[in-house]
Amino acid sequence: MSGISQNPEVNVGSHEAIPNAVEPEMTPLVRLIGKFIGLALLAAFFAGVVRGLGGSGGLTGDLVRGLGASEVGFAIVLILLGSLVEGFGYGLSLGTKWPYTKNILVLMWRGDPEAAHRVVATLVGLVGLALAILSPGASTFSGLALIVITALFGMGTLYVLAGKAPALVHGIHGLLAYGVFLVYLTSLAHPDFNFWIYLKEMAPLHALLLAVLMGGMTTGQRGFGQPIGHFVRPRKASQWTLAVHVTAALLVVATLGWMRQDYPWAFFFSIIQFGVGSLLFRAVNLKPKDPGIMVAFHQSMVLLMSLAIVLQWQ
Secondary structure (H helix, E strand, O other): OOOOEEOOEEEOOOOOEEEOOEEOOOOHHHHHHHHHHHHHHHHHHHHHHHHHHOOOOHHHHHHHHHHHHHHHHHHHHHHHHHHHHHHOOOOOOOOOOOOOOOOHHHHHHHOOHHHHHHHHHHHHHHHHHHHHHHOOOHHHHHHHHHHHHHHHHHHHHHHHHOOOOOHHHHHHHHHHHHHHHHHHHHHHHOOOOOHHHHHHHOHHHHHHHHHHHHHHHHHHHHOOOOOOOOOOOOOOHHHHHHHHHHHHHHHHHHHHHHOOOOOHHHHHHHHHHHHHHHHHHHHHHHOOOOOOOHHHHHHHHHHHHHHHHHHHOO
16 A cells, blocks of 8 residues: 555545544555455344344343344454554544544445444444443443443544554553453353453453553554564564563463363464464564554454453353
């Protein structure tokens, strides 16, 4: 991708001036990926319909079951959209204006991943609110609280990319996004368990979430469109952050390797993730403004590890 221009204020598809915006190039690949994301949203919706219709808990119970299944799918799509935003240089396509612009639905329709990310985040929030109303409890209230906090940190990530906030904000946003995904996934897979007690006992998730935190900090620390650079001994902040991230990733592999009899698929995905991470590091240095689809592959491995850990737990 090329032709990315940066200005303090640019017009993004309308007459509205947006501060700190970076207008990336819309390519056929981005549009194609946008169509797949749309299909994924439809798949999540129909999965919820199927699960809801397959229940026998009355209208409210079946609706909660269906919404819970869809919410897991929507949360997955939201995380993948975040990786596409980073991968194709759309992190500041809407600048630091948050949460919406006047033409956000038009931009989403045209294939802007950041616009789609914010619209899907709203969808996740609305479903989370509906679940909290229909089925009040620790899990649904926790999920809704995490959604709200994640959204606020999402605003903070824009300022990280604009160089106006610390990288830790970006890392916490990624950690919270996985928290939203995990609280609804756990509720779906293990409805009799309190999420926080479950999380406290799950050592594999502790290691994985630490790696997620450091991965988000690595993105934030390198800055928008900046390479990390090849190194043997870290010499700048982004390199030190990456070194800690790699150490955390090794801890994930070691933890899942130790527990591979219980989590064989998660261990398998952690090995693949190391190779994907190496390719992503190369892509970030070659094309720091838009490292491409490899960012989404990297995030997909984390999602698969999370799914394998939660679904294989007995």
